[in-house]
Amino acid sequence: MTVELVKHAAEDSDVATAARVSTIGENHDRIVDLTKDAGLINYLMRDRHGSPFEHTSFTFFVEAPIFVAREFFRHRAGWSYNEESGRYKELQPVFYVPADGRPLRQVGKPGAYRFELGTYKQHMMVTGDIRRVSTEAYTTYKRLLDLDVAREVARMVLPVNIFTSFYATCNARSLMHFLSLRTKDETSKFPSFPQQEIEMVASKMEDTFSLQMPLTWDAFQANGRVAP
Amino acid sequence: MTVELVKHAAEDSDVATAARVSTIGENHDRIVDLTKDAGLINYLMRDRHGSPFEHTSFTFFVEAPIFVAREFFRHRAGWSYNEESGRYKELQPVFYVPADGRPLRQVGKPGAYRFELGTYKQHMMVTGDIRRVSTEAYTTYKRLLDLDVAREVARMVLPVNIFTSFYATCNARSLMHFLSLRTKDETSKFPSFPQQEIEMVASKMEDTFSLQMPLTWDAFQANGRVAP
Amino acid sequence: MTVELVKHAAEDSDVATAARVSTIGENHDRIVDLTKDAGLINYLMRDRHGSPFEHTSFTFFVEAPIFVAREFFRHRAGWSYNEESGRYKELQPVFYVPADGRPLRQVGKPGAYRFELGTYKQHMMVTGDIRRVSTEAYTTYKRLLDLDVAREVARMVLPVNIFTSFYATCNARSLMHFLSLRTKDETSKFPSFPQQEIEMVASKMEDTFSLQMPLTWDAFQANGRVAP
Amino acid sequence: MTVELVKHAAEDSDVATAARVSTIGENHDRIVDLTKDAGLINYLMRDRHGSPFEHTSFTFFVEAPIFVAREFFRHRAGWSYNEESGRYKELQPVFYVPADGRPLRQVGKPGAYRFELGTYKQHMMVTGDIRRVSTEAYTTYKRLLDLDVAREVARMVLPVNIFTSFYATCNARSLMHFLSLRTKDETSKFPSFPQQEIEMVASKMEDTFSLQMPLTWDAFQANGRVAP
Numbered sequence: 064m065t066v067e068l069v070k071h072a073a074e075d076s077d078v079a080t081a082a083r084v085s086t087i088g089e090n091h092d093r094i095v096d097l098t099k100d101a102g103l104i105n106y107l108m109r110d111r112h113g114s115p116f117e118h119t120s121f122t123f124f125v126e127a128p129i130f131v132a133r134e135f136f137r138h139r140a141g142w143s144y145n146e147e148s149g150r151y152k153e154l155q156p157v158f159y160v161p162a163d164g165r166p167l168r169q170v171g172k173p174g175a176y177r178f179e180l181g182t183y184k185q186h187m188m189v190t191g192d193i194r195r196v197s198t199e200a201y202t203t204y205k206r207l208l209d210l211d212v213a214r215e216v217a218r219m220v221l222p223v224n225i226f227t228s229f230y231a232t233c234n235a236r237s238l239m240h241f242l243s244l245r246t247k248d249e250t251s252k253f254p255s256f257p258q259q260e261i262e263m264v265a266s267k268m269e270d271t272f273s274l275q276m277p278l279t280w281d282a283f284q285a286n287g288r289v290a291p
Numbered sequence: 292m293t294v295e296l297v298k299h300a301a302e303d304s305d306v307a308t309a310a311r312v313s314t315i316g317e318n319h320d321r322i323v324d325l326t327k328d329a330g331l332i333n334y335l336m337r338d339r340h341g342s343p344f345e346h347t348s349f350t351f352f353v354e355a356p357i358f359v360a361r362e363f364f365r366h367r368a369g370w371s372y373n374e375e376s377g378r379y380k381e382l383q384p385v386f387y388v389p390a391d392g393r394p395l396r397q398v399g400k401p402g403a404y405r406f407e408l409g410t411y412k413q414h415m416m417v418t419g420d421i422r423r424v425s426t427e428a429y430t431t432y433k434r435l436l437d438l439d440v441a442r443e444v445a446r447m448v449l450p451v452n453i454f455t456s457f458y459a460t461c462n463a464r465s466l467m468h469f470l471s472l473r474t475k476d477e478t479s480k481f482p483s484f485p486q487q488e489i490e491m492v493a494s495k496m497e498d499t500f501s502l503q504m505p506l507t508w509d510a511f512q513a514n515g516r517v518a519p
Numbered sequence: 520m521t522v523e524l525v526k527h528a529a530e531d532s533d534v535a536t537a538a539r540v541s542t543i544g545e546n547h548d549r550i551v552d553l554t555k556d557a558g559l560i561n562y563l564m565r566d567r568h569g570s571p572f573e574h575t576s577f578t579f580f581v582e583a584p585i586f587v588a589r590e591f592f593r594h595r596a597g598w599s600y601n602e603e604s605g606r607y608k609e610l611q612p613v614f615y616v617p618a619d620g621r622p623l624r625q626v627g628k629p630g631a632y633r634f635e636l637g638t639y640k641q642h643m644m645v646t647g648d649i650r651r652v653s654t655e656a657y658t659t660y661k662r663l664l665d666l667d668v669a670r671e672v673a674r675m676v677l678p679v680n681i682f683t684s685f686y687a688t689c690n691a692r693s694l695m696h697f698l699s700l701r702t703k704d705e706t707s708k709f710p711s712f713p714q715q716e717i718e719m720v721a722s723k724m725e726d727t728f729s730l731q732m733p734l735t736w737d738a739f740q741a742n743g744r745v746a747p
Numbered sequence: 748m749t750v751e752l753v754k755h756a757a758e759d760s761d762v763a764t765a766a767r768v769s770t771i772g773e774n775h776d777r778i779v780d781l782t783k784d785a786g787l788i789n790y791l792m793r794d795r796h797g798s799p800f801e802h803t804s805f806t807f808f809v810e811a812p813i814f815v816a817r818e819f820f821r822h823r824a825g826w827s828y829n830e831e832s833g834r835y836k837e838l839q840p841v842f843y844v845p846a847d848g849r850p851l852r853q854v855g856k857p858g859a860y861r862f863e864l865g866t867y868k869q870h871m872m873v874t875g876d877i878r879r880v881s882t883e884a885y886t887t888y889k890r891l892l893d894l895d896v897a898r899e900v901a902r903m904v905l906p907v908n909i910f911t912s913f914y915a916t917c918n919a920r921s922l923m924h925f926l927s928l929r930t931k932d933e934t935s936k937f938p939s940f941p942q943q944e945i946e947m948v949a950s951k952m953e954d955t956f957s958l959q960m961p962l963t964w965d966a967f968q969a970n971g972r973v974a975p
Contacts, residue, residue: 069764072756072804080753081914084808085832111700111709114593117827118916120756120804124768129361130377130447137570139367140596143801143918148769149358150486161444169441178441185440192431196448199427203420212413213397213406215486216389219358220424224447230765232802234827234916244567253567258378258443297536300528300576308525309686312580313604339928339937342821345599346688348528348576352540365798368824371573371690376541458537460574462599462688472795481795586833586903589813595823605814606942617900625897634897641896648887652904655883659876668869669853669862671942672845675814675908676880714834714899 064260065126065228066267068275073119073235075278079103082115101278108282113291116236116279117141123231123268128159130223131261134245141237146229149218153208157226158197160190165259176256197222235276239283240290242269252287292488293354293456294495296503301347301463303506307331310343329506336510341519344464344507345369351459351496356387358451359489362473369465374457377446381436385454386425388418393487404484425450463504467511468518470497480515520716521582521684522723524731529575529691531734535559538571557734564738569747572692572735573597579687579724584615586679587717590701597693602685605674609664613682614653616646621715632712653678691732695739696746698725708743748944749810749912750951752959757803757919759962763787766799785962792966797975800920800963801825807915807952812843814907815945818929825921830913833902837892841910842881844874849943860940881906919960923967924974926953936971 079100107115127135136144147154161167167181167189181189200220207217233241245257245265257265273280283290307328335343355363364372375382389395395409395417409417428448435445461469473485473493485493501508511518535556563571583591592600603610617623623637623645637645656676663673689697701713701721713721729736739746763784791799811819820828831838845851851865851873865873884904891901917925929941929949941949957964967974 070756070761072754072806077754077806081829084829084912084914086835109709110711114827114829118806118829118914120916122756122761122802128447129357129451133357133361133364136361136364137372139370142367143798144365145765145768145798145802151770159447161447165444167440167444169443181440185438188438189435189440189444192435193447196428196431200424200450203424207417207420210413210416212395212409212417215397216393216395216417219356219387219389219452220421220450222428222448222450223357228768230768230802232804232918253565255566298528298533300526300578305526305578309601312601312684312686314607337937338939342599342601346578346601346686348688350528350533350574371570373537373540373570373574379542456540458540458574460576460690481793483794584903585813585817585907589817589820592817592820593828595826598823600821615903617903621900623896623900625899637896641894644894645891645896645900648891649903652884652887656880656906659880663873663876666869666872668851668865668873671853672849672851672873675812675843675845676877676906678884678904678906679813680903 064131064263064267065124066264066271067124068271069122069124069230071121071275073121073275075100075104075276077118078107078115078235078276078279081118082107082112097278101281104278105282105285108279108286108291111291113236116239116291117234119235119276121233121235121238121271121275123271124228125231125264126226126228127264128224128260129227131258131264132227132229133223134258134261135231135264138237138241141234141240143232144229147227149221150215153214154204154218154221154225156201158193158201158222159224159226159260160193160197178259193224197224235272235279236290238268238272241265242272242283243288243290248288250284250288252289292359292491292495293352294492294499295352296499297350297352297458299349299503301349301503303328303332303504305346306335306343306463306504306507309346310335310340325506329509332506333510333513336507336514336519339519341464344467344519345462347463347504349461349463349466349499349503351499352456353459353492354454354456355492356452356488357455359486359492360455360457361451362486362489363459363492366465366469369462369468371460372457375455377449378443381442382432382446382449382453384429386421386429386450387452387454387488388421406487421452425452463500463507464518466496466500469493470500470511471516471518476516478512478516480517520587520719520723521580522720522727523580524727525578525580525686527577527731529577529731531556531560531732533575534563534571534691534732534735537574538563538568553734557737560734561738561741564735564742564747567747569692572695572747573690575691575732577689577691577694577727577731579727580684581687581720582682582684583720584680584716585683587714587720588683588685589679590714590717591687591720594693594697597690597696599688600685603683605677606671609670610660610674610677610681612657614649614657614678615680615682615716616649634715649680653680691728691735692746694724694728697721698728698739699744699746704744706740706744708745748815748947748951749808750948750955751808752955753806753808753914755805755959757805757959759784759788759960761803762791762799762919762960762963765802766791766796781962785965788962789966789969792963792970792975795975797920800923800975801918803919803960805917805919805922805955805959807955808912809915809948810910810912811948812908812944813911815942815948816911816913817907818942818945819915819948822921822925825918825924827916828913831911833905834899837898838888838902838905838909840885842877842885842906843908843910843944844877844881862943877908881908919956919963920974922952922956925949926956926967927972927974932972934968934972936973
């Protein structure tokens, strides 16, 4: 999985500045007071005043398998996407295969699943089968292209573990909403059960977020990881 | 492809009623005058007053391959989705295979592609290869499930031509925006180059739309198929 | 304040049906089982699976002062509006004046204001002043119109307590988000401090909502009035 | 009217980079080729590929009368707002009064209004009446505040020409949609009839936009000022 921050216009002071227009009007060239900003941001998060967090922008470049992209793109509000197209471009033979530590067995009831490590045999079968099907599918894809079949038809044989790439632009509010659903965290007020592969992507995005907007991230964490 | 209208609250008079609040205030129990409504709706479409078209609601149930669903879900504004989950449910062995008349060769330059029918050999190869890869992938999927591997892992081998199903709710405005991009039509003011399979879905949705909201559909058609 | 439900396509079973597509695929002509639906809806609310609540639609006709409409229209996601226009229509002389029981004094600190009843003198001054300024403004408005001044110019003198009217269409998810911010309720997990006049509107909308979707409303109430 | 660009992350190359992910995958550290970018951006605009324009962000600080803010905030998709609050802050006595050249007479039919300059008498009456009503309303507002009446009650007397201030964040796509509706321009493919005061704001925003994203602005202009 690749997650790169391509560009951003997102700082804690953007949140504080936008929020203060409610109470003191124009203030965007004021001196930053970290202590006051931290208190204000925490108050906004706690009482769910979400709009001040929207005056920020992050653009990420992500490489992930199609089954992850499909979950990702379900996030609509405050998200913009441009993705590699299997109609316009020949896809590259890069496929996701679970690493050794990836839990393989699902136990428990719907809504409360948990995962356990697989047996040695399960790991051998999973990685072997995924490699074999991916290879066979890609070989078929290439043969159809060589026969001058349109890319949009040939790609129909490719499995959902093939990598795709996309730009995703969001703001701090839509990003926190994404993180609250696509990560597991014991400090979270609400349970979530993300598939491990999207959590790997979300976790890298959260690293970036916490570096760029540390006060906002602290407040997110301190308030049960609920997006305001 | 399946497209069923599950429910709707969408009539031409909804558009006219909402629009008239601008000029005459409350009027929602007025007598419907089709001639006046047709004129008003045409004016709204022509001058791009889009909001009156939003007070309508269509819920569709759709069955389509994943590669179609992926294009469909890129429509965010005014669309709501719930889809079958490969994490929660064992997927059924239903795969899309292009029919005989499906053009297979892409010619021309990016942005102006056109498609031509394939040769006999191309058709044989395409349908044979797609069937073979789909069967092999599904057999592998089932074997992994039998080994007690989690559904969310086993599904990684499945190709993007497997069918998925989803509910999609939209309003007349977001539906027209979808139709303007996902159908080809000579009366359209702007070119569009949808993949044939999503156009098959869009076309069925348009049949429903034109029956439920004939005046709105007429105005859409008469004004170059540009969503207001 | 007027709140009328103009039309709706919104039942508890819509939520349950949309949710079940994740786990059992097509099921939209199934028999409704209220007990199972109640359990499912409560689970969706608790774990913040919000999208199934979006396949529903309510259209309201609202009459309220401009200062209420201004707060109302800040709700963007999942809301559609058409409003009476001061550019296209002569506005009617209907103004909001606080009733006797309306608390007039704000005490406490920002973020934790509370209101107390006014003194007799305050009530006399408030109602007298609001009536006088409204009357004077409307008289001026009419005189400018009589002088053939454009409506869009003449209306500049009108105060924000003049009534406006609008259609608002939403779904159950966007409606719950609105209610969570625009009502005060002791069972709410998060504090909110709505102005009393918008709470009067919100409260009427909530009555309608609880009648049309009783299981959803129960789950909303039981889960701290947090929109999923 | 005040329009200040507070911050931005918006360049023509952002559009081109995002668009190229469809056809060539990752390319965000490529050398900028203005000629190629101009051609690509023009193609995207012409064929309404809107999403690449969304990976950009502008934050404006705006001061305008309430009747302008009310029209502004009707733009929902791709817009974020934070506004001065009459509940949390004492409003300042700054009111909009039309300047001498402001046309005052509306002639023609709905949907095709045009405006003509007013007579000397009309101008005298309009400016005199607006000043008088504004002054009287503000004096009343202050007297109610002095009597310890809550700000949210006292403000009910204030007219819609009082200035408010807000932060508005958008992307290039949502900005173009706003401009297409809130400016008049002979090169526009669709007619629009904005009120002059919001056009004054829009026009300042367009100046900023054309400086920051000249290729995108050129393509917008060359393609009939229709947002993609």
